[in-house]
Amino acid sequence: MAERDRGGEVRPSADEAITELYAAHWTGLVRLAWLLLRDDLAAEEVVQDAFIAVHRRWDTIRDHQAASAYLRRAVVNGARSGLRHRGVEERYVTREQQGGPTAYARHTEASAEDHALQSESTTTMIGALGRLPQRQREVLTMRYYLDLSEAEIADALGISAGSVKAHAHRGLATLRDRMEAAS
Amino acid sequence: MSDRMDFLHPDYEPGEFDQVERRLRQALVRDAAQVRPSNRLDTILHEAHELGPVTATGGSGARRWLMPLAAAAAVAAIIGGVWWSGQDDRSGVTPPATNAPSLSQTPSTAPTTSSPTTSGPVATESVTLPVYFVGPVGGADDKYKLFREFVRQDLPVGATPAEKAKAALVLAINAQPYSNTDGYLQPWSGQTIGDVTVADGAITVHLANAGVPEAVVGDENKRLAVQELVWTAQAAIQQTLPVRFEVSGGATELFGSISTDQDFTRPPSDRLYEDVAPIWVTSPTRDQVLPASKPVTVKGLAIVFEATVNWQLDRGTTTVSSGHAMASIGAPMQGEYSFSLGRLAAGDYTIRVRELSAKDGSVSAEKAVTFTVK
Numbered sequence A: 001m002a003e004r005d006r007g008g009e010v011r012p013s014a015d016e017a018i019t020e021l022y023a024a025h026w027t028g029l030v031r032l033a034w035l036l037l038r039d040d041l042a043a044e045e046v047v048q049d050a051f052i053a054v055h056r057r058w059d060t061i062r063d064h065q066a067a068s069a070y071l072r073r074a075v076v077n078g079a080r081s082g083l084r085h086r087g088v089e090e091r092y093v094t095r096e097q098q099g100g101p102t103a104y105a106r107h108t109e110a111s112a113e114d115h116a117l118q119s120e121s122t123t124t125m126i127g128a129l130g131r132l133p134q135r136q137r138e139v140l141t142m143r144y145y146l147d148l149s150e151a152e153i154a155d156a157l158g159i160s161a162g163s164v165k166a167h168a169h170r171g172l173a174t175l176r177d178r179m180e181a182a183s
Numbered sequence B: 001m002s003d004r005m006d007f008l009h010p011d012y013e014p015g016e017f018d019q020v021e022r023r024l025r026q027a028l029v030r031d032a033a034q035v036r037p038s039n040r041l042d043t044i045l046h047e048a049h050e051l052g053p054v055t056a057t058g059g060s061g062a063r064r065w066l067m068p069l070a071a072a073a074a075v076a077a078i079i080g081g082v083w084w085s086g087q088d089d090r091s092g093v094t095p096p097a098t099n100a101p102s103l104s105q106t107p108s109t110a111p112t113t114s115s116p117t118t119s120g121p122v123a124t125e126s127v128t129l130p131v132y133f134v135g136p137v138g139g140a141d142d143k144y145k146l147f148r149e150f151v152r153q154d155l156p157v158g159a160t161p162a163e164k165a166k167a168a169l170v171l172a173i174n175a176q177p178y179s180n181t182d183g184y185l186q187p188w189s190g191q192t193i194g195d196v197t198v199a200d201g202a203i204t205v206h207l208a209n210a211g212v213p214e215a216v217v218g219d220e221n222k223r224l225a226v227q228e229l230v231w232t233a234q235a236a237i238q239q240t241l242p243v244r245f246e247v248s249g250g251a252t253e254l255f256g257s258i259s260t261d262q263d264f265t266r267p268p269s270d271r272l273y274e275d276v277a278p279i280w281v282t283s284p285t286r287d288q289v290l291p292a293s294k295p296v297t298v299k300g301l302a303i304v305f306e307a308t309v310n311w312q313l314d315r316g317t318t319t320v321s322s323g324h325a326m327a328s329i330g331a332p333m334q335g336e337y338s339f340s341l342g343r344l345a346a347g348d349y350t351i352r353v354r355e356l357s358a359k360d361g362s363v364s365a366e367k368a369v370t371f372t373v374k
Helices: A014-037 A040-056 A064-097 A106-119 A119-129 A134-146 A152-159 A163-183 B017-034 B041-051 B063-065 B071-076 B081-090 B161-174 B176-182 B219-237 B269-274
Strands: B122-136 B144-156 B193-199 B200-208 B244-246 B279-283 B288-290 B294-300 B308-315 B318-326 B335-342 B347-355 B361-374
Touching: A014 A040, A014 A064, A014 A134, A014 B017, A014 B041, A014 B122, A040 A064, A040 B041, A040 B294, A040 B335, A064 A119, A064 A134, A106 B161, A106 B176, A119 A134, A119 A163, A119 B269, A134 A163, A134 B017, A163 B017, B041 B122, B041 B144, B041 B161, B063 B347, B071 B288, B122 B161, B122 B219, B144 B279, B161 B193, B161 B200, B161 B219, B200 B219, B200 B288, B219 B244, B279 B347, B294 B347, B294 B361, B308 B335, B318 B335
Parallel strands: B200 B244, B288 B361
Antiparallel strands: B122 B144, B193 B200, B279 B294, B294 B335, B308 B318, B308 B347, B347 B361
16 A cells, blocks of 8 residues: 555555645646636646646655645646647537537636626736747746746746746746737 | 846846736736636545556556547546546556555455554544445436445545445445435445455455345346446446455345346446446536636536537526537447536526437436535
8 A cells, every 4th residue: 555665654645645735736736727728627627637646656756845846847738738639629619519509618708707807907917928928928827826936937847947037038028018018 | 026036037127027027926816816726636536546556667647638638538537437547547557456465465354344454543534435326317217327426434544445345335325315315226225234355356245135125126226226336346446356245144136136146347338328327417516615706617427329418507496597518429438528607696506417318309317416606
């Protein structure tokens, strides 16, 4: 059983570890995934899968800090492959919808309602962020939503610290230009 | 304001982006605050257990990333709710036996209630067990099939698969908590689960009695009553080992008609409909309370003609909305479906997910779940 070390020493079981990690990170990571994916259901799925993966690898991960980093990497990767798949899924849905309206349009439905509730400035900023290249969006979201350090972001994205700086700089510059244009 | 020097690019002018950073931070926080993630801890723990630990040699994780989104590829994950995909993932990677090293160490005579060999008081942990029940399919013809519930239960830390199976079976024979809300049958009332052993490639379940024939109407429901124990035991140990029954006092027929001289198992994935109800709703869960700030998403599993499910949302006697959605695959396979109800005003609701008959459009299966928005 995973709960018991080879030496017979009891350490936190995968269940206990995941329960603690869940308490600490579930909401933040789902929100991060949602910021990247803009889809409630997909965001939860991606983060759920990340937690399941950590649970299944707990014997090799073993500590919370490593697990947090693993979760972030998994969520960012999951969100990215989610975006790739969404193209496929949306084409499929469009085809399905030719016979009439379906209840399938959850991406657009949710975001339309969300926008109505947001202040205009938030909407403008989020809109501008959404038009940035994917990498810049990821870096800025992790930086300014999760307050991650440059090193943590570099680790999560699998890029160098220098690239993180460069993406952040370019992204912020574009946002500043768009905010100035909008005001 | 940037409080981290490590984040500054050499090209930054001091204060250059202060304003943008502040507004971006604020926008992200406000935007994300409307997302109220549902509680998935139980699901995570359950699925992780069903898939089992990843061994040093076997990396089955990569495929899992794609599953929730790649509907077509998700077929394996859908059957029995990811449970079968664990089997798929493991085949050719790790022999099943290595996932359950304790199986062969369980002497067939050991009472499954024996505590693990820890010193001092036995620590318990809360685990989520999938438990199957016989319930009404919800069509006009009064048929019954299996439904799955996730039930939380305290078990000793490090409980063996046999101990988990016994705990799950004890829950399965008590359908009383669900009989009023979901109409689940209580074919096993008066039953007691004895020893449960996992050995020699089979699960053996000892029953105190053979079941009362009069307690279950019809041969098919008697068969399903046995199958609910089979599905529950296999799900608990996370392997499709054959299930055998032994009855105290030497009776050889369950419910007076089903021979115990045979191995029981679940049907293959293209014949799940023999046992499994056409429509399962996995989310929202029964009487779940959801925040009004967030759109409500309905999810479930369905074995339905042309992969189409119809739904109707009722509030009291008023129908609020209705529509249809596609499952990831149609009958005879079990597909995953999900659809959004949008944001709902506070109140009590019932979501009815249906299969309509291809012949005449009548409701051939329906599962209803009540939930509250506030």
